[in-house]
Amino acid sequence: xxxxxxxxxxxxxxxxxxxxxxxxxxxxxxxxxxxxxxxxxxxxxxxxxxxxxxxxxxxxxxxxxxxxxxxxxxxxxxxxxxxxxxxxxxxxxxxxxxxxxxxxxxxxxxxxxxx
Amino acid sequence: xxxxxxxxxxxxxxxxxxxxxxxxxxxxxxxxxxxxxxxxxxxxxxxxxxxxxxxxxxxxxxxxxxxxxxxxxxxxxxxxxxxxxxxxxxxxxxxxxxxxxxxxxxxxxxxxx
Numbered sequence: 224x225x226x227x228x229x230x231x232x233x234x235x236x237x238x239x240x241x242x243x244x245x246x247x248x249x250x251x252x253x254x255x256x257x258x259x260x261x262x263x264x265x266x267x268x269x270x271x272x273x274x275x276x277x278x279x280x281x282x283x284x285x286x287x288x289x290x291x292x293x294x295x296x297x298x299x300x301x302x303x304x305x306x307x308x309x310x311x312x313x314x315x316x317x318x319x320x321x322x323x324x325x326x327x328x329x330x331x332x333x334x335x336x337x338x
Numbered sequence: 339x340x341x342x343x344x345x346x347x348x349x350x351x352x353x354x355x356x357x358x359x360x361x362x363x364x365x366x367x368x369x370x371x372x373x374x375x376x377x378x379x380x381x382x383x384x385x386x387x388x389x390x391x392x393x394x395x396x397x398x399x400x401x402x403x404x405x406x407x408x409x410x411x412x413x414x415x416x417x418x419x420x421x422x423x424x425x426x427x428x429x430x431x432x433x434x435x436x437x438x439x440x441x442x443x444x445x446x447x448x449x450x451x
Contacts, residue, residue: 255437266429266441267383314381320437327439329375329383 225251227319229330236307237338244302244333246317252297253319257327258290261314273300307337340365340432342442349447351420358405359415359445361430371433372413374404377444378426386428389413420449 226249236242246256254275259267271292272280279292289311291303300319304311314334318327341364351357363372374386389397389404397404405414417424430442 257437257439266443267439269438269440272436272438316381316383318383318439326385326388327437328385332381332383334381 225249225319225321225328227253227317227328227330229315229317229333231333232331233334233336235336235338238308239306241303241305242307242335244304244315244317244335246300246302246319246330248298248319248328251319251321253300253321254297255320256294256300257318257320258292258300258302259316259318261316261332263314267316270302304335307335309337311335312337340367340370340434340440342430342432342440344430344442344445346445347443349445351417351447351449353422353449353451354419356416356418357420357447359417359428359430359447361413361415361442363411363413363430363432365411365432365434367434369434372404372406373431373433373439374402374413374415375429375431375441376424376426377429383429387415417447422449422451425449 228247230245256273258270261267270285273292273294275294281287294300316332317330343362370391372389376384387399387402389406401418403416427444429444431439
């Protein structure tokens with residue numbers, strides 16, 4: 224099956240710093256990638272849809288200036304959490320859209336802890 | 339807007355027995371897809387099964403089957419012959435236009451030996 228990687232898998236940072244998370248489709252090209260956030264024992268919430276070569280589409284309530292998304296190639300999308308604060312601590316998961324009945328392939332997730 | 343409801347926060351099943359995880363959904367889109375994912379404690383999302391809204395037959399994938407009742411807007415997951423490795427969080431999701439997935443709150447399944 225298709226493989227999606229995320230880097231880093233875990234990051235701890237100080238409040239006020241920016242953190243970049245990479246999402247890569249390893250063996251297929253993904254025009255569309257998605258970014259989700261998951262708080263402990265809660266569901267996945269879609270943050271934004273990332274389209275290669277165009278601006279991301281953010282879900283209602285998600286600050287686009289805080290969560291910067293760049294999808295510069297067909298295999299890479301990045302999420303940058305700018306000026307991170309403790310309330311941004313969460314599990315961030317990306318997915319890439321496949322070619323079969325719109326299946327999404329998920330990355331392993333990145334656990335962000337902001338001190 | 340789409341809404342997924344999973345009414346069972348936690349479920350327990352004995353090893354080798356079957357278990358049904360409930361999922362109801364609400365969408366105004368005439369065409370949609372229903373997914374079930376498994377999320378073990380490691381966090382990765384594992385695709386289990388898919389059902390298209392126009393599919394006449396219930397989807398099956400190995401030990402997983404989807405009991406799709408379109409009129410009731412229900413898409414329950416049936417896991418047969420439960421194994422200890424099935425213990426995980428299970429999420430139901432509906433996909434509508436633009437490939438956007440909306441997830442339910444999840445059901446924590448525990449398989450007892």
